[in-house]
Amino acid sequence: MKPYRYERSEDVSGTISTIAEEPEGAFLAGGTNIVDLMKLGVMSPDMLVDVRRLTPDDVEETEDGGVRIGAAVTNSDLAAERTIRSRYPAISEALLSGASAQLRNMATTGGNLLQRTRCVYFQDTTTPCNKREPGSGCSAIEGHNKNHAILGASEHCVATHPSDMAVAMTALDAFVVTHGPDGERRIPIEELHRLPGSEPERDTILEHGELITAVELPPTAFFSNSKYRKVRERASYAFALVSVAAAMDVEDGVIRDVRIALGGVAHKPWRATKAEEALRGEPVSEANFRAAAEIELEDAEPLSGNAYKIPLARNVIVRTLSDLSEEGR
Amino acid sequence: MTATQAPGKAVGAPISRVEGGLKVRGAATYAYEHRLHEPVYLYPLQSTIANGRVTKIDASRAEAEPGVVVVLTHENAPKLASTDDKELAILQSGDIGFRGQFIGAVIADTFETARYAASLVEIEYDENEPDADFRADRDDLYTPEQLNAGFETDTSVGDADGAFDSAAHKLAATYTTPREHNNPMEPHATIAVWDEDELTLYESTQGVFWTQKTLAPLFGLDAGKVHVISPHVGGGFGSKGLPHANVVLAAMGAMLVPERPVKFALTRHMMFTVAGYRTPTIQRVRLAADENGKLSAVSNDVVEQTSKIKEFAEQTATSARMMYDSPNIKTTHRLAALDVSVPSWLRAPGEAPGIFALECAMDELAIECGLDPVEFRIMNEPENDPESGLPFSSRGLVECLREGAERFGWNGRHPTPRSERDGRWLVGSGVASSVYPVYSMGGNAATVRANSDGKYEVEIGAADIGTGTWTVLGQIAADELGVPFEDVEMKIGDTTLPNASGAGGSSGITSWGSTVVEAVRSLREKIEADHGGNIPEEGVEATAKMPKNPHSGDFAMYAFGAHFVEARVDEDTGEVRVPRMTSVFAAGNIMNAKTARSQFMGGMVMGLSAALHEESVLDTRFGHVVNHDLAEYHIPTNADVGEMDVSWIEEDDPYVNPMGSKGIGEIGIVGSAAAVANAVYHATGVRVRELPITPDKLIS
Incomplete structure (x- = not known):
């Protein structure tokens, strides 16, 4: 693993300006994905900014009767949340079907959304991969692709997104709230993640330094039947x-x-x-x-x-x- | 705590493993954990091509990194005294025989520095196209001189081809088993220290003397100059039997930093490159029977893989030679030599893949004959060993089948596939037989010492790879001495102890136990003859070698078993779940009811794993296993293992060894995958002949 600096600042705007000046910097929340990828040499940020204590870690009702989930709420806490279990059961079920209990205790809501797509060649620095090394070629298209995409893939990348939670949130019309260098925005979750197209290195539409602070769910009544x-x-x-x-x-x-x-x-x-x-x-x-x-x-x-x-x-x-x-x- | 056993009653009792407390407290010292003065850490450089040679290594950036002690490459590596074994003779040139082969190492003050610095070493290659395509229709398959463990490559009794052609009922099918990698919880680990001309290895190994005898000639040393210490081992499953190149690399590294301990543990990724694996197999099985269901022909033609740099020929079809009664039996083995790492032992090499194919084929032919699969097996039970003609020392297969059928509730089973469902689940049941030879290995000696306080010490350089050796050898010694179990202290896992064979081929207790019994008998004679029947003040000891079994050559010696499995298959998704397995074994006298149950069950779970999960996917373009971690290479989770009903029959076999025991480390895995596959067929009507049985093979 490449040596890196570790930072933790006290507020959202300070954090965003810190990382805006570090083109190779990255956010660290639960660390369950990025730390693995750093050990494998797949990602090598020179600075990690710890955001775990920076964003809310609770679930609250919104004015329109929906709920707002703080980005730091862990997967295990969110799965157990009474409101989620009764009003949005698909999200609770998705979370509980993901990873292991140990990982769910560490992983956060914001981090879960930002997992990198999964492919054995992306994770292996000795093989070509357009996502890891743009232009090097896709090893999966003619290789081991049993777990790969059947919809929306491109000639550059056929990887799949691994999150369970994000699938449930996508079905239930969630919005992702972010803070970035250009201020706050509210993104329909369907638009957060990208199809690979000719830029498979970009998994989401987020700009460098843009931080997910919350996920909002609408008050739609029939989502209790999910x-x-x-x-x-x-x-x-x-x-x-x-x-x-x-x-x-x-x-x-x-x-x-x-x-x-x-x-x-x-x-x-x-x-x-x-x-x-x-x-x-x-x-x-x-x-x-x-x-x-x-x-x-x-x-x-x-x-x-x-x-x-x-x-x-x-x-x-x-x-x-x-x-x-x-x-x- | 261990209950006190009455003298002479330790063998068979469910005594908890004596080192269990140490393990639970984290106080059992595994190889990497020995505390030594000022250790350094080794991180290997591995080839990223499968065929070719290293043309240039630039280590300057790594060497400049603070904390780096030395970079080892083929340019500065010690010259080995023997280079016959191309798997072990690493860094003697820039030549590369497989992807992931060791081509150097970085040694540094910390593990993190070594790993990071290794990423800074720049390597250039002259690369040739790798040939890693394993197929049965290759035109360069060859016939090995002999198979692993010295078995004959091809055998033929009678005329299997002719009998097949004229049979009333017949089955010809090809079964495949995938490449599988041993992944013990503790990866291979070494601490190597050179002091003058002596090498000390704290090693995770299935046999300290196997390591000693392999390493000493490589470095031109007398065996006595290599000291191997291995008190606790976190599993091996064969991969820590024959030493692999990781030990050589650690020892080479240590040579460059005399007196400093060099620590090297394989990562999980590396476990998929250099520590051995089970070859994939392609097995063409043909069975024939007369109109009553009596077998008339059995044949298995096997194609499997080896490495171009070193041959390993798995004995896949040997069990077809002895399992069932047939006048015509034929087996063959052919190898494809590829640019891949060297296959080796994985729990029940030979029997595990071979019995999978044979027992699925038996299921298919039973159905073809309209017979119950249990009864079909029983009616083809041989009187004597079909291969050697010798009588069996004991053969409990029929009893296992009957007992297992009873326990499982087999009787009354509807023979038609797809005849039972529970909601969306299709429910089925399957059976398969199991077998494993009784092996013993030579070269053992043991010392037993009696102290005047009535306590005893037993020394033998045996191995406990999680199997219970510390405990079971103590039980055997205590009963032979006629003293309470607590009065015997074992010493194992060190080459300063008397010579011992390793833990392999389920031979440990037969080999070590027989030797301990002999040593106790010698001690008793000595006390009687020299000390008038009393233990002298200063104590007394006796050493004995393993006696020759007077019955070897007179009998065919095997353990047997039967597995019964319930499988459920989701008809929408092809997901397979196994809620229960019943297995009954006939394995002679069981030495410890508790550790034996654990070993049987571990084998059964590993067979379930082979049936449903395990497969190392090799990308032929690169020549390496691409699903090389435990997120992608699946083994069962706790939620995948249902009710495990493990039992054994009483079996009195006076011929196998003085304890009447048979090895039990491997038999649990043999046949269990076939029972799962047969149950999946019964549930769905779909016959999957290619392991593992994953949802994609069942979905429609």
Whole structure:
């Protein structure tokens, strides 16, 4: 690991100006991702600014009846939060399906969103990777790509975003609040993460020195009828092959409204807007769920090793929506 | 605390491991933890190409880093006295045989400095295209002279091909098992110290004398000049049996900094490069039976992998030679020599992949014959060993199958696949047999000392790799001495003790235990003859070598077992869960009911792991394993392991050794993967012949 400086300042604006002057500096929150990547030599910031005590570590109600989650709230605390469990169960379920208890105790809400995408070649400095070393080539496209993207990938990168929490928050219309050199902004979570395009080195739209301070959830009532289903190769402590977060509002057997997001399929949490559109106003039925899933997955482009994700994603969408339609009745 | 055992009753009792308290308190000293004066830390340089040679190493930036003591490369490395073993003869030239091979090291005051400085060393290569593509249709497969443990490469009894062609029922299928890497909790670790012409190694090893005898000739030393110390080992699973190049690198490094201890532990990543692994196998199995289900032909043609720099030929098909009664049995082994690291032992080399294929094929043929898989196995039970013609010293397979069926609730099972479900879960059950040879290894000696206070000391350079050796050898000695277990103190894990074989091939207790028994008998004779039956004031000791087993050559000696597994498969996702396993073993006299249960269960879990999780993915373009950490290379979590019902039958075998025991370290892993695969088939109707059985292979 390259030697680096460690800083901790007292306020948000001081921190932002500190890091603005350090082009190779990075924020440190729980450290569960960046410290690993530093040990591997994948990231080598020359300065870490500890922001863990800088942003709120509590969950509070907002004026419009939604909730605001401080960026420093740990994954384990957030999963256990009563409001989240009752009003946004998909988020609690997603958090509890992620990583291990030890990691969830360290990882924060802001840090979880900013995990780097996951790929064995990105993590191995001895192989080409456009994300790590722009222009060096993508090793995964013709290599080991069983865990890689089927949607929204590019010829430069086929990595997937690893977060479970972010998938649930994407389904539930979250906003990400940031402070940066240019002040505060409120970003729909769907816009936070990027598709790789020709700049796979950029995982998000955040500018250097822009700090996530909170995540806000809207007061949408039917989000209490939401769930997260994660498919993985073992019962715990594994990244999703495919995951689905969904919420559904059903009345008299008709879908009034629905939210669907997919994990493990793209460079970002994938909001399944086409499937949502196809379902609004339609009767609840397995056939309709299946048809909607197939519409969403029409654009899927499998690689040599991940074609299984298409039927898997379809099946999990159908199953999750079927479960929600039964439970939400 | 250990309960006091009445004299003569220690063997078999569920005595807790004597070093358990030390381990729980963190006070058991593992290799890396020995406190020595002013240690330095070694971090290796590893090749990033798979084939070629180093043309230039520029270490100037590393050497300039404060805290760096020395950079070791092939340009300044000590010349080894023997370079026959190309895996171990590192840094003797710039040649590279596989990706990840050691090409140097940085030694520094701290681990962090050594690791960082290693990243500053600039290396240039002359690179050749690597050949790492393991396939059965390569035209350069070759026939090794012999297999691991000295087995014959090819065998043929009768006419398996002819019998297959004319059979009423037959099954021909290809099964594959992947490359798997040993990952004990404690990675390989060494502290090496040179003092004049003596080398001391604090080492995590399955055999201190194996390490001594391998290292001494490399450095041109008499064996007595290499002192190996290894009291506690955090698992090995074969990878700490044959010494690997990490020990040589540590010793070379230490040579450059005389008298200073050099510490070197492999990282988890490095465990996937230099510490051995199980070869992938491609097994073409053919079974044939007559109209009643009596086997008429058994054959297994195996293709597996070795390294171009050193041959390792896994004995994958040997169990097909002796498992079931058939007049026609044929086995072959062919190797692909590739630009890859050297395969080696991984728990039950040979039996684990071989029995997976054979026992899946037996399941398939039972179904083809319309027979219950348990009954099909029982009706093909041989009278004598089909390979040697010798009688078995004991063979408890049928009893294990019957007992296991009873415990598991097999009887009444609906034979049709996909006939049971629980919500979205498809539920099935599967069975498979297990076998492991009774090995003993030569060269053992033990010393037993009687003190006048009635306490005894037993010395033998044996190894405890988490298996219970500290405890079990004490139990054996205590009973043979006729004294309470607490009155015996063991000393193991050091080359200053009497010579011992290593922990491998499940041979430890047979080899060391027989020797301890012999030493106790010698001591008793000595006390009787020289001291009138009384222990003198100054104490008395006797040393004995391992006696030859008078029955070897008269019997075929094996342990057996049967596994029963319930598997559940989510029909939407292909996720497989195994809520329960029942395994019954016939492994002679069980020395310690508690440590034995742990070993059996550990093997069963490892078989479950092989069935559902483990696979080292090699990228042929680069020649290395790309999923080289435990986030990507999966093993079961606690949540993946359900109810484990472990038991054994009473088996009295007077021929195997004086204790009547059979090795139990490996048999648990043998067959358990097949039982899982057979249960997945029964649940889903989908036959997966390529391990591991991951959701992508079941989803539709």
